[in-house]
Amino acid sequence: MKFQVSFNVNEKLFLRNPESSVLGKKIIKYSIELIHEIGFENFTFKKLSIQIQTTEASIYRYFENKHRLLLYILNWYWCYMNFLVNTSIENISEPKIKLKIIIELLANDLKTKSGTLDYNIEAINQIVISESSKAYLVKDIKNINKDHVFQPFKDLCTKIASIINEYNPSFKFARSLSSTIIETSHTQQYFAKNLPKLTDLQSGKPEDFTLKFLENIVFKLLD
Amino acid sequence: MKFQVSFNVNEKLFLRNPESSVLGKKIIKYSIELIHEIGFENFTFKKLSIQIQTTEASIYRYFENKHRLLLYILNWYWCYMNFLVNTSIENISEPKIKLKIIIELLANDLKTKSGTLDYNIEAINQIVISESSKAYLVKDIKNINKDHVFQPFKDLCTKIASIINEYNPSFKFARSLSSTIIETSHTQQYFAKNLPKLTDLQSGKPEDFTLKFLENIVFKLLD
DNA sequence: TATAAATAATAGTATTACTATCATTAAAAG
DNA sequence: CTTTTAATGATAGTAATACTATTATTTATA
Known part of the structure; x- marks a missing residue:
C-alpha cells in the first residue's frame, strides 16, 4: 500500500512551513534520522546542517529551535496515529475489537500498517x-501549551477515551x-x-510483550 | 517526627561523596532547589556555583556532569521511597492494605509522611x-546502566511487585x-x-485524583 | 526580464560544558 | 606544633551550543 500522507500541522510549530520546500522536507526527513541516531540531547542544528549540506541559519528560518522541531515531528506522528486509528476501526462495530486494534497500533504494529512514506516510520x-x-x-509547558501544539495528542487521547466508554x-x-x-x-x-x-x-x-501487557490491563479493567 | 536519613548511594554516581563535606551537602541541597525552580534543561553548574558562592570547578570535583547529579538526587529519592515503603508496611499483614499504603506513598503522600529532612522533599x-x-x-542508557545507578529504582519496583504477587x-x-x-x-x-x-x-x-485512579486500576486488575 | 523570495556564505555573540593550573586554606598525621 | 595532604578558590582557557545578523547569490514567480 503506497499512499501520500500529509497533515495540517499547527502553524505555530514552525516559522516557515517545511512541507513547502525541498529544503524543508529534507530538514524533517534527516532530523528524524539524526535524532534517532544520536538522541535528542546530542542533536544540534549544526550537525543536521552538515548532514544535509546546508547552513544552521537556513534551518533556523524554518524552526525557532530544536524543541519546536521535535514537536513538529511528534505532531506529524500524532496526526498519523489519529489517521491510522480512524481508518483501522472505520468498519468495525464491536468496541472490543476497536480497542484491540488500537492497542496493536500503540504497541508498534503501525510499522507493519504503514506503506511507503516520505519519512522513516521506524525511526519516528x-x-x-x-x-x-x-x-x-519542560518548565515552560504552560506557555507552550497555549499554542495548541499538543492538540493532536489530546485528540488521540480523546478518541481512544471515547471508545473506552463505548465499550464500558x-x-x-x-x-x-x-x-x-x-x-x-x-x-x-x-x-x-x-x-x-x-x-x-x-x-x-519488547513489542509483543507490551502488546500482551496492555491487552491484559485494558480488558481486565473494562470487563 | 524528626529523623536523619542518609543512604549508601552508589559510588559511581559521584567523583567525591557530597555527603562527606559541607560544600558537598550544599551542592545537593541547592541543586534540588535550583532544578525545581528552573528545570533540568536550564540548570547549569555555573548557575548553581553562583547561588552557593563557589566555583564551577569545585562542583565538577563532585560530579562529572549534571546528569550524574540528577541521578544522585533520584537515587536518594528512590532509597528514601524504599525506606518509607518498608517502614510503612512493616507491621501490616494484609497485602491489600500494604498495596493501598504504597499507592498513597506514590501518589505523593510522602510529603506528609516526611518529618524534617535536610532536603526539600516537596521540591524533590x-x-x-x-x-x-x-x-x-538517554542514548547512552546501556553503558550508564552498567554502573548500577538504577538499582534503587529496580529495588523499589521489585519490592512492589512482590507485594502485588503476595496479594494475587x-x-x-x-x-x-x-x-x-x-x-x-x-x-x-x-x-x-x-x-x-x-x-x-x-x-x-492532582495528587488526590492520581490516588483514586491508581487505586482503581490496581485493585480492578488484581481482584 | 524584472522582482521578490529563498538560500548560501560568512561572521559574530553569549552561554554551556567542560579541563587545567596554581595559590590558599583547612584538616590530619607525625 | 609543625608538616604533609587534601579540599577549595581564583582564574583562565577551549570547543561546542544556541542562537542573530549581514550580504551575496541563486531560484521561483509575476
Missing part, C-alpha cells in the same frame, strides 16, 4: 518512545486510562529493551 | 515527577504493573496539573 517510532516525553516535560460506559477514568496506555506503551517498550528488570519480559520482542 | 517530589524520565531516556499470586505482570504505577503516578500528576485534558480530573488536587 523510536523517537516517540525515547523522546516524546521531553516535548512536554460506566468506566470513570477513560481519558486517564487512554493517556496511560499511550505512555505505558512507550515506557514498557523502552524498559523491556533497556532496563528489562522493570518488566516481566522473559523472551521475545 | 516535583523533580521526580518532571525530570526522572530524563535520567533513563497468579498475576503474570507484577513487575510491569509495578513500574507502570510508579511512572503513571508521575505522568498523571503532571498531566493533571499541566495538560488536564489528558486526564479525568474534574476538580480537586
